[in-house]
Amino acid sequence: MTATVYIDGAVGTTGLEIRERLEGRSDIRLVTLGEDRRKDVAARREAINDADAVILCLPDEAAKEAVTLVENPRVRVIDASSAHRVADGWTYGFPELGFDVAGAQRVSNPGCYPTGFLALVTPLVRAGLIKSDAGLVVHGTSGYSGGGKAMIAEFEAGNGSAHRAYALRLGHKHVPEMTRHAALAGAPIFLPSVANIHRGMVIEVPLHAAQLAPGTTVAAIRDALAATFDDTPLVRVSTDDVTLIRIEDDAGTDRMTLHVFGSPAGDQFRLVATLDNLGKGASGAAVQNLNLMIGADPLTGLVC
Ligand SMILES: NC(=O)C1=CN([C@@H]2O[C@H](COP(=O)(O)OP(=O)(O)OC[C@H]3O[C@@H](n4cnc5c(N)ncnc54)[C@H](OP(=O)(O)O)[C@@H]3O)[C@@H](O)[C@H]2O)C=CC1
Ligand SMILES: CC(=O)N[C@@H](CCC(=O)OP(=O)(O)O)C(=O)O
CATH class of the missing domain: 3.30.360.10 (Dihydrodipicolinate Reductase; domain 2)
Structure with a gap:
């Protein structure tokens, strides 16, 4: 099965790294918005609600706003920002410490x-x-x-x-x-x-x-x-x-x-x-969490 994954913030430092790791994967249909639409709220809302999983690579305030745009209950979210790391209803994205990332709807990637x-x-x-x-x-x-x-x-x-x-x-x-x-x-x-x-x-x-x-x-x-x-x-x-x-x-x-x-x-x-701050510290961890959430091989796209 192919999962549709939207990266919000795909031209930022963390987002770019995630994008490079997901591009070319046969189990993922990757969605990003072009330069003219990547900050357009209506375009982001549409992309978010068409996705199976959304990865937020945004500053905290923009990440909070993105979560308010989720209307489709199917959509699962991985937030790379620090906005939801101690928030109720969010699973901390550190599977090695026993957090149930695979079963979570909302995952907050660790700092x-x-x-x-x-x-x-x-x-x-x-x-x-x-x-x-x-x-x-x-x-x-x-x-x-x-x-x-x-x-x-x-x-x-x-x-x-x-x-x-x-x-x-x-x-x-x-x-x-x-x-x-x-x-x-x-x-x-x-x-x-x-x-x-x-x-x-x-x-x-x-x-x-x-x-x-x-x-x-x-x-x-x-x-x-x-x-x-x-x-x-x-x-x-x-x-x-x-x-x-x-x-x-x-x-x-x-x-x-x-x-x-x-x-x-x-x-x-x-x-x-x-x-690596951009490996297990951010983008690598996000891809690891995504793999768990969509049932992919846990190490696909990761450098072990
Ligand atoms: N860099 C790292 O090592 C780590 C980063 N993080 C976290 O990940 C998140 C992203 O960080 P990082 O990639 O480093 O940051 P960057 O500043 O490199 O990228 C953030 C991106 O978000 C875009 N953006 C800002 N506001 C909006 C908006 N309202 N709508 C759409 N896009 C928007 C920016 O646009 P523009 O290009 O126009 O500025 C930019 O491309 C942050 O919350 C950060 O704290 C977490 C762990 C490690
Ligand atoms: C060197 C540097 O400035 N690092 C960032 C943290 C990077 C990171 O982990 O981002 P999150 O805050 O989203 O977790 C800082 O100290 O604010």
Whole structure:
């Protein structure tokens, strides 16, 4: 059976990547609107309601508006924006963490930083290794394509920076989904930054032993992560004895790699995730979710 899929926002950074992955698939009839109609509400309403699945690759306000245009109960929605990630009636699009994406009508794709944070933390909270009131800190560095067309233009015009920190006054829009989907009692302190590289991410959660269940070891943390991810094709728990992690490590793929390190004394730990902000962090995750929703091979169009 062929599914009709409409991408709203198909010429943006995330939308273009999804479009490239879906074009040429025999199980999908891909619909996008031309330059003259792509922001025309009537044209978008028609395309949305003619589709089996709609992928929203829009700023939050435009994504909210798009959802109000859905009239046909058949239409299923994947929203790549942050508009619905803690909203009632929406399924969080992180199937490896047990969310029922295949059966969902409305799926909210995770944010790129939360993808790394939640992969590292949620299995450990569920296993009772991290206390829900542990007071976590998460640091992340993203390639500049994480900021969409505007940030790409800024960096490619030479107006970026080798590395810059932002969200200095905290309260980044990704904090609510990190808190909710890790089942934390309090919001983590989130320290995002951008590097002068097109794509790729490194996300880190440092931990004191006091934030963990007594006696927790690197092996216990790895085991808890492996119990969640070992049978999943995109998320790998590394046991490699690496001494360096590069932002390029999973760039250009839809993979995510999780590393666990500990001090020799066992009093401090460092959890690290690498991924591509446009792979498992956005477009790759959207295609993965779409495959599940339309019953396609889960890895079609993905780079494992
Ligand atoms: N880039 C990334 O790595 C990630 C992005 N996301 C999220 O995905 C969404 C899209 O981001 P991204 O692709 O980076 O952003 P871009 O700015 O690159 O693209 C957004 C696109 O939406 C279009 N658009 C804006 N308003 C409307 C409207 N009312 N109707 C139709 N089209 C509209 C824009 O048009 P125009 O071209 O005219 O500006 C643009 O093409 C955002 O919510 C973002 O937060 C999520 C995870 C990672
Ligand atoms: C580098 C950069 O600016 N990144 C974006 C997040 C990209 C992303 O994940 O988009 P969502 O917010 O839709 O999840 C930011 O921090 O706002």
